[in-house]
Amino acid sequence: MPKIVLHHYWRSSCSHRLRIALELKGVSYEKVAVNLLEGEQNADAFKRLAPRGYVPCLEVDGEPFVESVAILELLEDLFPTPALYPLIPKERAHMRAVVETINAGIQPLQNLNVLQRLSEDQTVRAQWVRHYIEAGLTAFDTLLGSRAAAFCWGDVPSVADVVLVPQMHAARRFGADLSQLSRLVAIDANARALPAFARAEPEAQPEAVQ
Ligand SMILES: N[C@@H](CCC(=O)N[C@@H](CS)C(=O)NCC(=O)O)C(=O)O
Known part of the structure; x- marks a missing residue:
């Protein structure tokens, strides 16, 4: 090891x-x-x-x-x-695309130094972030299509859940509107109920500030 x-x-x-x-x-x-x-x-x-x-x-x-x-x-x-990625090449490509809707399409726009350069005004920052989170998560949900079940890609966790759960945490922190994204809200809750996800939660880290 x-x-x-x-x-x-x-x-x-x-x-x-x-x-x-x-x-x-x-x-x-x-x-x-x-x-x-x-x-x-x-x-x-x-x-x-x-x-x-x-x-x-x-x-x-x-x-x-x-x-x-x-x-x-x-x-x-x-x-x-x-395994956290599918073995079938086309499914693997679809999962990578789903991952990029968060990795490239949302996270860089909510990054600390981006927000610091954008504005001193917390309201401006929050509106900006919420826009990209809501648009990006809506696309994420659409791209999952009929694969979603208990988790993003069926009934076992995958890399799609690995990126979704942290993004949902940020969505709640920034006050994004998740009312149209009930399927993602349910998947996020299912994932966080697993011990591996619970141990990884931000608030479970010793240096977390509540
Ligand atoms: N694309 C990079 C992005 C990493 C990134 O943006 N990290 C943020 C925290 S999530 C950071 O360290 N920000 C520090 C800063 O903005 O000064 C990755 O996926 O690792």
Whole structure:
């Protein structure tokens, strides 16, 4: 078993994705907290691991990896069971597309330094974020089509749930309107009822501020 170290922030949705995947796959790992509100992501020591100054960063036997979705694929390769991606190429491509509606279509637009550059006004920031969350999650739900059941892709958790749950957490935090997204609300609740998802929750991290 390689030595795995996760550099993360408790409320970062990209970090939350990796905690879920590591827990689902039963991988033992150490956590190093990076406090984004105190600017620790911009410290030289952290930027030597993650040059853009973003969490998460995952060290595998001392080798740093960045970009959470690339890391999810690395974890799938290193720890294939339980599988979080479909094996059928077209289904795998559809799942990657669903993942990107959040990874590329929502998360970058709610990122801390983007909001700081956008406006000092919390109301402006909230309206901006809610727009992208509601539009992106609506597309996510449509793309799931008839695959959705207890989870996004049928009856077992997949990488689609791994990215959905952190995004739903952020949606609630930013006050997005989820009234038209009852299917995603139910899937999110089903996933969070599982111990692996519960252990990965932001509020379950020791440094969480309530
Ligand atoms: N595409 C990157 C995005 C990483 C990212 O945006 N991380 C956020 C937290 S979720 C961050 O570290 N923000 C620090 C900042 O904005 O200064 C990934 O998926 O890992």
